[in-house]
Amino acid sequence: MEISGNMEISGKVKKISKTQILSKGFRKRELVLTTEEQYPQHLLIEFIQGKTELLNSIYPNDKVKISINLRGREWINPEGIAKYFNSIQGWKIEKINETRSDPKEEFDDLPF
Numbered sequence: 001m002e003i004s005g006n007m008e009i010s011g012k013v014k015k016i017s018k019t020q021i022l023s024k025g026f027r028k029r030e031l032v033l034t035t036e037e038q039y040p041q042h043l044l045i046e047f048i049q050g051k052t053e054l055l056n057s058i059y060p061n062d063k064v065k066i067s068i069n070l071r072g073r074e075w076i077n078p079e080g081i082a083k084y085f086n087s088i089q090g091w092k093i094e095k096i097n098e099t100r101s102d103p104k105e106e107f108d109d110l111p112f
Contacts, residue, residue: 009088010065010096011035014042019052027052031090033066045090054093067092 014032021027029052035041045066047055058064071087 007068007070008065009033009035009043009045009068010063011040011043013058013060013062013064015060016055016058029055031055031058031066033064043088045088047090047093051089051091054090058093058095063096065094065096066090 011033014034016032017030019027019029027049029047031045031047033043033045035043045068067090069089069091071089073085075083075085077083
């Protein structure tokens with residue numbers, strides 16, 4: 001099976017972890033994104049290696065759009081039973097600008 005096309009998800013940043021340095025210098029940083037829909041979802045998205053730096057200018061409550069890849073793996077436990085795990089990896093993140101009207105622009109200075 002092949003998943004094609006760009007997968008993107010948008011929402012509000014709930015939480016950003018500090019960069020974790022794991023075995024052999026592997027770096028990982030996690031972000032929790034809350035979707036803005038009728039039933040909001042709290043999704044854990046991983047950024048790995050050099051992509052961890054993409055989160056340096058992102059803060060909680062920022063509205064963002066994230067390009068993602070889905071990852072899955074199989075693990076055989078000691079009893080020989082297969083277990084499956086999924087993760088969401090981010091590889092691009094953009095802030096979504098909220099358009100706010102400037103109150104000064106709304107002021108009507110007409111003489112009548």
